[in-house]
Amino acid sequence: GEDVEQSLFLSVREGDSSVINCTYTDSSSTYLYWYKQEPGAGLQLLTYIFSNMDMKQDQRLTVLLNKKDKHLSLRIADTDTGDSAIYFCAETYGNQFYFGTGTSLTVIP
Amino acid sequence: DADVTQTPRNRITKTGKRIMLECSQTKGHDRMYWYRQDPGLGLRLIYYSFDVKDINKGEISDGYSVSRQAQAKFSLSLESAIPNQTALYFCATSDASARGDYGYTFGSGTRLTVV
Numbered sequence: 694g695e696d697v698e699q700s701l702f703l704s705v706r707e708g709d710s711s712v713i714n715c716t717y718t719d720s721s722s723t724y725l726y727w728y729k730q731e732p733g734a735g736l737q738l739l740t741y742i743f744s745n746m747d748m749k750q751d752q753r754l755t756v757l758l759n760k761k762d763k764h765l766s767l768r769i770a771d772t773d774t775g776d777s778a779i780y781f782c783a784e785t786y787g788n789q790f791y792f793g794t795g796t797s798l799t800v801i802p
Numbered sequence: 803d804a805d806v807t808q809t810p811r812n813r814i815t816k817t818g819k820r821i822m823l824e825c826s827q828t829k830g831h832d833r834m835y836w837y838r839q840d841p842g843l844g845l846r847l848i849y850y851s852f853d854v855k856d857i858n859k860g861e862i863s864d865g866y867s868v869s870r871q872a873q874a875k876f877s878l879s880l881e882s883a884i885p886n887q888t889a890l891y892f893c894a895t896s897d898a899s900a901r902g903d904y905g906y907t908f909g910s911g912t913r914l915t916v917v
Contacts, residue, residue, distance in 0.1 A: 701842060726905055735806075735892055735908030736845075781844065790906060792837075794844035 697784055697793040704799045711769040713796045715782035718763065725758065727767045728781040730795070736781060739767075774800045805829050808893050808909035815883050815916055823878045823912050825893030833896045834876035835906070836860075836868060838889040845892065851876055883916045890914075 696718045705711045717725070723744050728736040742749045742756045742765070749756045755768040765782055779795040806827045815821050825834065832853050837845040837860075847860030849868040857868060865887060867879045880887055890913050894906040 697844075699844075728905075733910075735910045736894075736906070737908070738905040741905065789847065789850070792845040794842060 697782060697791050699780075699782060699793040699796045701794060702797050702799070704801060705772050706801050707773055709772055711767075711772045711776065711798055711800075713767045713769075713780050713782075713798065715765040715767075715793050716763055717765065717782070717784045717791075717793075719784060719786045719791075721786070724785050725756075725765050726783040726785075726790075727754075727756065727765075728783060728792075730779040730781065732778070739780075769798075772798075772800050774802055776800055804910065805907050806893055806895055806909040808891075808912050810912060811910065812913045813915070815914070817884055817916055819883050821880045821883055821914070823880075823891055823893075823914070825876045825878070825909060827874050827893075827895045827907070829895050829897075829907055830873075831895035831897050831907070832873065834870065835894040835896075836866075836876070836878045837892045837894065838862070838887075839892060839911070840889050848878065848891075880914075880916075883914075885916045888914060888916045 698716045726741040727739040729739045730736045740751050753770045757766045777800045779797050781795045782793045783790045809824045835850040836848040839845050846862050848866050850858050851870045854870050869877050890911050892911050893909040896906050
């Protein structure tokens with residue numbers, strides 16, 4: 694399978710920006726995704742980016758894609774306690790998704 | 803009702819027992835998947851099915867089997883459960899494109915503990 698890597702933990706203060714990073718291996722991925730998993734729940738699609746884009750903004754979320762370095766990031770502006778969750782990046786390769794290990798974001802009030 | 807429903811939500815079972823986890827969906831998607839989630843390991847694909855006659859092994863299929871009873875139903879069985887199968891199991895669905903806005907739709911998960 695493909696390797697999709699993330700840091701396991703991130704803590705930020707409420708009101709600050711959070712930046713969650715991801716590296717992937719397959720340069721031919723056409724879409725890259727961010728999913729959010731709240732405690733006791735399944736994964737929900739947060740946002741995605743097509744591989745020919747460098748940036749996508751959706752309200753408080755900004756996705757940056759550096760294809761040369763195979764690096765994807767998710768920036769959450771004005772983080773609040775409701776953003777505390779595990780965030781997974783994923784890439785599509787062939788007909789399958791490959792998920793990262795997940796980054797557990799803790800927002801400190 | 804949820805688009806993807808998993809039953810049971812929680813289960814504790816003994817080593818050596820057979821157990822079935824069930825998944826049903828109302829999305830009308832052809833493709834269904836079973837993943838397990840372990841802390842620090844992310845999601846790993848167990849089995850997937852692109853239609854009712856199609857079953858494929860994923861990354862970690864040993865010790866598991868599946869049955870695609872209908873387009874809407876995909877069950878995962880552990881024939882003889884062992885403690886290292888203790889994990890959170892997710893069912894997911896997608897349409898044929900599984901791209902962009904479509905992505906995957908996940909169930910809420912089944913927490914399985916094997917003692």
